[in-house]
Amino acid sequence: MLLQHNILALFLLLAVIALLYVLGERFAAFRVLRTYKAAVPVIAYVVIITVVMGLVRQERGGHWFHDMLSFWPFWLAYILMVIVLGITITDRIRKIIVRRRFLWRTDVPFLLNHAGLFLAIVAATLGSADIQQLRMMVTTGQLQQVAYNESGDEVPLPFAVELKRFIMETYEDGSPKRFASDLRFLTNDRQVLTATVDVNRPANLKGYNIYQFGYDEAAGPASEYSILQIVRDPWLPAVYTGIYMLLFGALWSLLIKKVET
Amino acid sequence: MNYPLLSTFHFFQLSTFNFFQLSTALPIVRALRVKNFQLSTSFNYQLSTINYFPLMPWNYFLYFAVSALLLWIAGAVCAWVRLRKVALCLYGAGLLVFLAFIVTMWVCLQRPPMRTLGETRLWYSFFLATIGFFVYLRWKYPWILSFSTLMALVFICINIFKPEIHTKALMPALQSPWFAPHVIVYMFAYALLAAATLMALYALFAKKKETFLPQIDQLVALGIAFLTFGMLFGALWAKEAWGHYWTWDPKETWAAATWFAYLVYLHFRRWKPLNTRSAIAVLLIAFCMLQMCWWGINYLPAAKNNSVHTYGSTR
DSSP states (O other): OHHHHHHHHHHHHHHHHHHHHHHHHHOHHHHGGGSHHHHHHHHHHHHHHHHHHHHSOOOTTOOGGGGGGGOHHHHHHHHHHHHHHHHHHHHHHHHHHHHTOOOTTTHHHHHHHHHHHHHHHHHHHHHGGGOEEEEEEEEBTOOEEEEEOTTSOEEEEEEEEEEEEEEEEEOTTSOEEEEEEEEEEEETTSOEEEEEEETTBOEEETTEEEEEEEEOTTTGGGOSEEEEEEEEOTTHHHHHHHHHHHHHHHHHHHHHOOOOO | OOOSOHHHHHHHHHHHHHHHHHHTTSHHHHHHHHTTTOHHHHOOHHHHTSTTTTHHHHTTHHHHHHHHHHHHHHHHHHHHTTOHHHHHHHHHHHHHHHHHHHHHHHHHHTSOSOSSHHHHHHHHHHHHHHHHHHHHHHHOOTTHHHHHHHHHHHHHHHHHHSOOOSSOOOOGGGOSTTHHHHHHHHHHHHHHHHHHHHHHHHHHHSSOGGGTHHHHHHHHHHHHHHHHHHHHHHHHHHHHHHSOSOOOOHHHHHHHHHHHHHHHHHHHHHHOTTOHHHHHHHHHHHHHHHHHHHTGGGGOTTTTTOOTTOOTTOO
């Protein structure tokens, strides 16, 4: 159901961008949206609202500036930026088509940078509704199939997990050097799989990423349980496409830039 | 003894004496003595994590660093007087000297020397110099070699005077191949943007502001590219380590604000190329935000004890 909502929002966004672009053909006031005159104030607005977010302590359920992620001026900033981005990209694509020539030196980094940012922000924002971020406590000799979400509700998984062994190494001063879990998985289609999950080395199973999250810190290496974080993010490929476009855009602009001295 | 580098063996022999005097009681030392230093066969990863061991190649850091620096300075001077080929040769030789030290350490430690802060700074100095070399090769700015030499010098000096190389244990969250690139490209971006800001301050009081702007623009464009790398490497790493690529952690919030602030500069310059005063003002504000992002948030009440980016002095 949620997927439908954010798909709907996506189409609405694209429709608004198309509409504003078409209006730009008729009215000069809307044509401004394609120019730096719109881009600079919009990015400046994003900067200001993000700085406010950085200056004010953020709490979930806080009021106004204290919970920016649910405060409309914050959303508005990013929505405006995404709209202006969309219009700019449309305009550039149209210019490329009209001039019937693709300029590798300028068009490639422009499209990679702008479309990459557009895709990353839109996919990350709309996708956040579909992210499942779960915690699970596993112990040896016990198959677990239920994880808990942030509000403490049980969420069934398409596989069950069992802790084979909790691994812990410490430095000489006793601080943790490595903690990891040897896990055994039993999937709903009766496959048995094993994996070692380390901090920084998650396992991947059926679209779920499984992370080492915690352990019994009082017991240390003798911990009898291990806490896993289980994440599913169906929009991740879109976000990563955007991120990699931005990375290649930056790389391209590094390699292609001409001296202007 | 089948060492890839003859010099490695030499260092080891020279430095073993002090080492034994200091810590004969350690089991690792006894084990090594029994094995008669046959490191290439007996020295496994587990042994290499003993804290005292990585100290040895560091004893020779000063000689390598000073010779590399002299070559770099000579190269930088040649670049100013437009002896391009000589500059490239001297500077490249400096890079090879520095790289030789890193390779030696790598061989001695039998792991990539990236774990401690000192080791990271080693790479930082090296990459700064290397990037300077390639930027000079590609774009021919005469100032870039001096700039990268100066930046490398700062971090070499920190390594010489405040090594922190032996006792820094790396917590599991930082043990990732993303660690070094994330930090290094960010540091390089900060360095470039610092140079742009210095030039902007100079331009602010100069009579012909416009003449400085093209060079400032180039520095900022480079800086933004590296900021982008740093931020997105961070996002990719965060996904691996914490399960999500962006959590609006205070450090991330400030990083985003800073990135957008430099984008304001980039777009403003194209919008109003003649309004240099405002452009410089934007640049100065953006640089203040960068400082906030880098170390300022450690003192910010809103971010205190509220950031997953606090690792003591590791960042």
